[in-house]
Amino acid sequence: MTSLRTLGSSDLQVFPLALGGNVFGWTADEAQSFAVLDAYAAAGGNFVDTADSYSSWVEGNQGGESETVLGKWLASRGNRSDVVVATKVGAHPAYKGLSAATIKGAAAQSLRRLGTDRIDLYYTHFDDESVPVEEIITALDQLVKEGKVRHIAASNISPERLRASLDFSEREGLARYVALQPHYNLVSRDTYEGSLQDTAAEAGLAAVPYFALASGFLTGKYRPGVTVDSARSEGALRNLESERGRKVLAALDAVARERGAEIATVALAWLAARPTVAAPIASARTVEQLPALVAVADLKLSDQELATLTEASA
Numbered sequence: 167m168t169s170l171r172t173l174g175s176s177d178l179q180v181f182p183l184a185l186g187g188n189v190f191g192w193t194a195d196e197a198q199s200f201a202v203l204d205a206y207a208a209a210g211g212n213f214v215d216t217a218d219s220y221s222s223w224v225e226g227n228q229g230g231e232s233e234t235v236l237g238k239w240l241a242s243r244g245n246r247s248d249v250v251v252a253t254k255v256g257a258h259p260a261y262k263g264l265s266a267a268t269i270k271g272a273a274a275q276s277l278r279r280l281g282t283d284r285i286d287l288y289y290t291h292f293d294d295e296s297v298p299v300e301e302i303i304t305a306l307d308q309l310v311k312e313g314k315v316r317h318i319a320a321s322n323i324s325p326e327r328l329r330a331s332l333d334f335s336e337r338e339g340l341a342r343y344v345a346l347q348p349h350y351n352l353v354s355r356d357t358y359e360g361s362l363q364d365t366a367a368e369a370g371l372a373a374v375p376y377f378a379l380a381s382g383f384l385t386g387k388y389r390p391g392v393t394v395d396s397a398r399s400e401g402a403l404r405n406l407e408s409e410r411g412r413k414v415l416a417a418l419d420a421v422a423r424e425r426g427a428e429i430a431t432v433a434l435a436w437l438a439a440r441p442t443v444a445a446p447i448a449s450a451r452t453v454e455q456l457p458a459l460v461a462v463a464d465l466k467l468s469d470q471e472l473a474t475l476t477e478a479s480a
Contacts, residue, residue: 170212171444173250174344174372176317178286180213180250182438182463184374186449187216191231192224194451199235200242205453207245209460215347215374215447217254217291218261218276229258230279237281246282252374253280254291254321264294266305273309288315289347293323299331307340321347321376325361332369343371345444350375352384352414352433352479353405366442378437378446379430380405385458386418386429410479417478421471428458435465436475 170179185206190199203214216236222229233253240246253276256264261272276285288309290302309315320328320343328346335342346366350358354377366373379385383402387394390406405411422429430448437446450456467475 171372173287173317173374173444175342175370176287176344176372178250178317178344180445181211181460182445183211183434183459184213184215184252184445184447185211185459186376186447187214187232187236188220189232189449189451190216190220190235191227192221196235196238198452200239201453202450202456203236203239204243205456206450206460207243207248209456210463211460212248213250213252213445215252215376217257217289218272218279219254219257219259219291222257222259229260230275233276233279237279241281250286251280251282252287252289252319253285254289256291256294264290264297264302264305266301266308269302269305269309273314277314284314284316286316287319287345288317289319289321289345290323291321293320293327295327299327300334303331303334303338303340307335310341315341317341317344319343319345319347319374322349325365328362328365328369332365343369345372345374346442347374347376347447349377350437350440350443351378351380351446352418352436352475353380353408353411355479363442371442372444373440373442374445374447375437375443376447378434378448383411384414384418384430384433386415386422389415413478414475417475421467421474424471425465425467427465428461430458431461431465432467432471432475434459434462435467436472438462439467439472 216232220232255272306318348358381401383405388402448459
C-alpha cells in the first residue's frame with residue numbers, strides 16, 4: 167500500500183502523484199477520462215487537480231468542462247469521500263480575477279459542476295494584483311467558514327504577495343494557504359527555487375508542481391528527428407534545442423536504464439524528492455500513459471541519482 171503524504175499543515179492525505187484534469191473534456195473525451203480516473207483510483211490515487219477554466223481555450227468550450235466530467239465520474243462511482251478534489255478560481259472567462267464577488271460566484275459554479283457540497287483544496291489560479299490580499303483571503307475564508315471549501319491554496323503568485331497573504335491570515339486568524347502550485351520541473355527550476363520556495367518552506371506549505379513533465383518533454387518521447395503528434399509538442403521541442411534539455415535527457419536515460427524505470431517516472435521521482443514538494447501533477451490522456459506516472463509512488467531515487475539529475479539540470 168502506497169503511503170499517502172500529508173499536504174502541508176492540512177489534514178489532507180494525498181497520493182504522491184496528483185492526476186491533472188486539464189485533458190478531461192479536451193484531448194480526452196468523457197469515456198477516456200472515466201477510464202483514466204478509474205485506473206488512477208485503482209492504483210491507489212486519490213488526488214485530482216482541475217480548474218474552473220479547463221478547457222475554455224478549446225473552440226466551442228465555455229470553461230468548466232473538466233469539472234463537469236470529474237463531477238459525473240464522482241457521482242457514477244459514488245466515491246466522493248475517497249477523492250481529494252482540487253480546483254481553481256480566477257481564470258474562467260465569466261469569472262476572471264479574484265474580487266470577493268468573483269470568488270464567491272465562481273465557487274458556486276464549481277460546486278455545481280462537480281456535483282459536490284465541498285471543494286477539498288481551492289486554489290487562486292493566477293494572482294490578481296489589482297485586488298488586495300486582504301479581500302482575497304477574506305473571501306476564501308468565508309467559503310471555508312460556510313463549509314464549501316476545506317483548505318485554500320495559491321498558484322502563480324509572487325513571493326511578496328504570498329508572504330503578505332500568509333501574514334494577513336495569521337494576524338486576523340483567517341483561513342491560511344496550505345499549498346502552493348508552482349511551475350516546476352527538471353528543466354524549469356528557477357520558476358520555483360529561490361525566494362518562492364523559501365517562503366513556502368518557512369510557512370510549511372506543500373508544493374504541488376504543475377508542468378511536472380514539461381509538456382511531455384520529460385517522458386523522453388521527444389528526440390532529435392522524432393515527430394510527436396501532441397497538442398503540446400511545441401513547448402517540448404524548445405527544451406530539446408537547449409543544452410540543459412539535452413543534458414537532463416541524457417541523465418534521465420542513464421538513471422532510468424539503471425533502475426529499469428520509465429523516464430517519466432524518474433523525472434517525477436526527482437521532483438517528488440525536492441524540498442517542500444508533496445505531489446507533482448501529471449495528466450494522462452489514455453490509460454496506457456498512466457502506469458509510468460503512478461509508479462512514482464514506489465520509486466525512491468538514491469542520493470547519488472538525485473545528485474546526478476540535479477547537476478544535469480543546473
